[in-house]
Amino acid sequence: xxxxxxxxxxxxxxxxxxxxxxxxxxxxxxxxxxxxxxxxxxxxxxxxxxxxxxxxxxxxxxxxxxxxxxxxxxxxxxxxxxxxxxxxxxxxxxxxxxxxxxxxxxxxxxxxxxxxxxxxxxxxxxxxxxxxxxxxxxxxxxxxxxxxxxxxxxxxxxxxxxxxxxxxxxxxxxxxxxxxxxxxxxxxxxxxxxxxxxxxxxxxxxxxxxxxxxxxxxxxxxxxxxxxxxxxxxxxxxxxxxxxxxxxxxxxxxxxxxxxxxxxxxxxxxxxxxxxxxxxxxxxxxxxxxxxxxxxxxxxxxxxxxxxxxxxxxxxxxxxxxxxxxxxxxxxxxxxxxxxxxxxxxxxxxxxxxxxxxxxxxxxxxxxxxxxxxxxxxxxxxxxxxxxxxxxxxxxxxxxxxxxxxxxxxxxxxxxxxxxxxx
Amino acid sequence: xxxxxxxxxxxxxxxxxxxxxxxxxxxxxxxxxxxxxxxxxxxxxxxxxxxxxxxxxxxxxxxxxxxxxxxxxxxxxxxxxxxxxxxxxxxxxxxxxxxxxxxxxxxxxxxxxxxxxxxxxxxxxxxxxxxxxxxxxxxxxxxxxxxxxxxxxxxxxxxx
Numbered sequence: 166x167x168x169x170x171x172x173x174x175x176x177x178x179x180x181x182x183x184x185x186x187x188x189x190x191x192x193x194x195x196x197x198x199x200x201x202x203x204x205x206x207x208x209x210x211x212x213x214x215x216x217x218x219x220x221x222x223x224x225x226x227x228x229x230x231x232x233x234x235x236x237x238x239x240x241x242x243x244x245x246x247x248x249x250x251x252x253x254x255x256x257x258x259x260x261x262x263x264x265x266x267x268x269x270x271x272x273x274x275x276x277x278x279x280x281x282x283x284x285x286x287x288x289x290x291x292x293x294x295x296x297x298x299x300x301x302x303x304x305x306x307x308x309x310x311x312x313x314x315x316x317x318x319x320x321x322x323x324x325x326x327x328x329x330x331x332x333x334x335x336x337x338x339x340x341x342x343x344x345x346x347x348x349x350x351x352x353x354x355x356x357x358x359x360x361x362x363x364x365x366x367x368x369x370x371x372x373x374x375x376x377x378x379x380x381x382x383x384x385x386x387x388x389x390x391x392x393x394x395x396x397x398x399x400x401x402x403x404x405x406x407x408x409x410x411x412x413x414x415x416x417x418x419x420x421x422x423x424x425x426x427x428x429x430x431x432x433x434x435x436x437x438x439x440x441x442x443x444x445x446x447x448x449x450x451x452x453x454x455x456x457x458x459x460x461x462x463x464x465x466x467x468x469x470x471x472x473x474x475x476x477x478x479x480x481x482x483x484x485x486x487x488x489x490x491x492x493x494x495x496x497x498x499x500x501x502x503x504x505x506x507x508x509x510x511x512x513x514x515x516x517x518x519x520x521x522x523x524x525x526x527x528x529x530x531x532x533x534x535x536x537x538x539x540x541x542x543x544x545x546x547x548x549x550x551x552x553x554x555x556x557x558x559x560x561x562x563x564x565x566x567x568x569x570x571x572x573x574x575x576x577x578x579x580x581x582x583x584x585x586x587x588x
Numbered sequence: 589x590x591x592x593x594x595x596x597x598x599x600x601x602x603x604x605x606x607x608x609x610x611x612x613x614x615x616x617x618x619x620x621x622x623x624x625x626x627x628x629x630x631x632x633x634x635x636x637x638x639x640x641x642x643x644x645x646x647x648x649x650x651x652x653x654x655x656x657x658x659x660x661x662x663x664x665x666x667x668x669x670x671x672x673x674x675x676x677x678x679x680x681x682x683x684x685x686x687x688x689x690x691x692x693x694x695x696x697x698x699x700x701x702x703x704x705x706x707x708x709x710x711x712x713x714x715x716x717x718x719x720x721x722x723x724x725x726x727x728x729x730x731x732x733x734x735x736x737x738x739x740x741x742x743x744x745x746x747x748x
Contacts, residue, residue, distance in 0.1 A: 187733045189748060200612045204655055207615045208685075217744060235613050242613045294653040294677060310655035310681035316743050324733060324748075358600060359647040363676050392650060392675055447600060532609035532652075553604040553651060555627040560605075 167330050168399055168421035169365045172305040176288045184329040184428070189322045190305075193287040197314060198231040198273045201292025202253055203246045204311035205318065212315070222257045223321035229261035229282055230254055231273035234528040236265045239535035271500025271526035274298040274470035277306075278382060279500045281411040285400035286419030290317055295470055295550065297388045301381040302408065303400030303419055308389065328394045330365040331356075332427040335372025337435035342584045344480065345380035346472065346548070346568035347441040348372075348433065349387040354443070354451030355431070362392030367427070372435045373398060378407040379476045386471045387550050390448040440583045442546075443566035446554050454571050457581040462565075464545040465490070465576035466557070468497035468524075469531040472548020472569050475503045481548075481573035482512040484584055485519040491579035494521035495537045497529055521576070533558050546575045589689075589710075590719070591639040591667055594632070595703040599645035601628065603678065606649065606657040620656055621663035638665035641709070643701050645671065648690075649678025658687035668709055670716070670727075672698050683734055686742030691716070692728035700725065711738070 166174060170182050177188035197205055209219040222228060230250055235243035247265075254262040261282070263270040269280065273291060276282065277299040283289045285303030290296060296308035309323065317323045333352055339345070353360070366388040373381065381398050388396030400418045408416045440454040467473060467481050478498060496516045498504035504526065507513050516523050522537075529536035531549040539545055539558030545565070547557065552564035565581060574582040605627030607620060614620055625632035642661065648671035649657060658681050661669070668689040669682070682690045691709065693701075693716070700723060701707070708717040709727070716725045730738060740746040 187731075200654070203615050212744060215744070239613075246613055246615075292653065294651065296653075308653040308677060310653050310677055310685065312655060312685035312743060313680065316684070324743075326731070326733075358650060359673065359675070362647070362673070392647065394676060532612070533604070534609055534612070538610075551602075551604070551651060553600075553602040553627075555608050556604045560608075560627050 166422050167367065167425035167427060168303065168419070169305055169330055169367070169395060169397055170327060171421050172286055172288060172419070173325060173327055182327045184327050186327040187324060188327060189324050190288050191322050192290055192317050193227060194283050194289040195228045195314065195317050196231060196273050196277065196291035196296065198233050198293060199236060199243070199246050199250055200234045201311055201314060202230060202250045205292065205315045206249060206253060208311050208315040219319060222318050225257050225259045228259050228318065230259060231263050231276055232265050232270055233272045233526070234532065235534050236527055237525060269501045272470045272528055274386065275474065275499035275503070278302060278378070279411060279502050281408040281413035284408065284413065284416055285404060290314065290323060294389045295386055297393060297396045298382055298386040298470055300395050300397040301378065301385040302404055303398065305395055305397065307395045328363060328365045329428040330367050331361060331429045331431065332367045332369060334370035334430060334432045335368065335435055336370055336432060337372055338375045339372065339435045339438060342440060342570055343438050344568040344570060345376060345383035347438055349384045350441045350443050350448070350451050350566065351433070351438060353387065353391050353449045356391055358390060358447055358449040359392045361388055364393055366391060366393045366396045368398045374401065377476060378403055379474045382474065383471060387448065390550055440568060440571050440585065442571060442581060443552060445552050445563040445565065448551060448566055454567065454581055454583040455586065458583070458586070460581040461544065462492050462546055462575055462579055462581065463543045464492055464539070465494040465572045466530060466537065466545055466547040466549065467569055467572050468495065468499070468529060469549040470499055471550040473497055473499040473503070475506050477548060477569040478503065478507050478512050481569040482515045484570060484573035484587065485521070485576065486515045488519055488577045490520045490576040492576060494576040495524060496521050497524040498526055500526050530557050532556070546572050546581060548572050589667055590706065590708045591641045592637065593641050593643050593701055593703055593705045593707060594636060595643040595701065596628065597645065600647045600650055601644050602651040603649060603654050603657045604651055607654065607660045612654055612656060617659055617663045620660040624660035624664045633664055636664045636666065639667055640665055641707060642666055642669045643698065644669065645698060646673040648674050650675035653677045655681045655685060658682040658685060662687035670701070683737050684743035689738065693725060697725040
């Protein structure tokens with residue numbers, strides 16, 4: 166069995182599982198945020214009316230809560246949702262609630278790794294499509310809707326169809342100025358935005374061994390944009406070390422079998438990859454950044470679970486150091502822990518000196534919520550994950566998805582820019 | 589189940605156009621319904637009638653896990669979405685929450701169905717009858733667990 170099959174077999178108490186089997190898997194960790202949490206409460210209200218007991222969760226120690234989409238509260242309704250979350254964690258005795266303005270908080274997917282909330286081999290589900298991100302730690306991580314999350318909270322398990330696995334093998338180390346974001350955009354461009362639908366996208370090979378844990382998280386994050394059920398990378402020493410540094414204890418690696426089956430294996434040569442951009446209005450609409458060098462921009466957005474981890478900020482800062490931005494540039498570190506490191510290491514000063522605005526951790530404009538949404542006809546280069554019509558604001562705004570290096574280089578020139586071409 | 593078709597000749601109708609991100613903070617079903625399909629067809633809430641079906645191309649509902657998407661459509665009265673394929677979270681939200689039926693058809697069937705056609709969906713026979721055109725199409729049968737959850741009326745009523 167490959168790693169996904171092996172995790173689902175363990176979690177469902179079976180010796181073996183195969184693609185298309187239906188299993189009820191015991192869930193190790195569950196996440197809700199300020200959108201899915203109130204959504205789950207709405208489901209609880211409906212269930213109570215049907216006579217279903219919602220007074221106790223199956224296991225509140227497995228649950229954690231993030232405040233990320235509409236925080237700091239964008240207006241009254243968002244503020245009320247935050248109050249609902251506070252009441253929720255109090256009522257059900259959920260200890261791990263990361264509140265804005267009270268120390269560590271940030272985007273749910275970022276917290277999952279920054280706070281070492283998920284271990285290799287876990288089944289982790291969250292009320293957000295990019296829950297896939299955390300699969301880079303060697304876990305089965307999968308996004309669900311409100312009803313399914315409510316079911317998990319009350320019953321501790323959920324049904325899954327065992328997925329087929331596509332294995333993406335990266336040979337060699339990524340060249341300078343080429344980032345994990347460029348690799349995953351290339352994959353989505355190749356297979357299409359439903360090319361991984363219902364399946365697992367697993368990453369491996371020497372290029373993945375070379376990669377940092379944070380870069381790996383960029384890959385699994387955007388498996389969602391190919392429709393995948395989960396993205397996954399087998400854990401190694403780097404994974405264990407990464408989690409241990411963040412306070413985890415008793416982390417052990419969990420692996421698939423050596424003779425595991427994959428329904429497809431796709432190989433990529435790292436040396437052939439280039440800075441890549443997804444044009445409006447789909448993440449699979451890709452081209453190399455150089456081809457778009459005449460595209461004028463209004464804004465550069467460096468944020469989100471995809472593109473505002475510490476290394477993302479570091480990559481952007483290296484480019485912005487000693488330079489000035491020509492267009493509106495926003496930098497939103499994805500969690501307070503990352504923000505603090507960026508302050509300590511002088512990155513925030515670089516951003517501010519370059520003229521950029523630095524904001525608090527939030528999903529913000531990535532989902533068109535607040536904090537820099539786009540007006541009609543505005544064009545943005547963004548380190549985020551989606552560029553559907555209206556994703557970051559007005560339905561006639563445009564978003565080009567790119568790596569933090571491309572976003573930073575473009576901020577300097579005001580046009581889409583390959584970081585290799587920056588003077 | 590009989591209803592009229594609202595057809596969008598389009599693939600990848602994503603959750604950002606079904607219910608834009610700015611409305612994710614809203615959890616009142618009736619209010620969500622007033623914004624259904626706003627990113628693609630702002631007239632949708634005023635033209636949709638209770639019992640209507642949406643017909644669209646491949647990868648319907650791709651993008652976010654927001655259950656707001658099937659909620660907004662079903663609160664508007666949509667009873668089924670007929671598409672050549674669905675994104676996984678939209679599909680399972682529709683079924684597990686018992687909001688609407690996600691029905692898969694082949695490309696030829698998708699082409700044959702026109703806007704405003706009256707259809708009768710029969711999930712026991714895996715058949716769609718086009719009353720307007722007097723044609724009969726096959727639908728892809730639901731997998732065993734999906735059929736059982738639909739028959740039960742959602743995941744919470746399903747006994748494994």
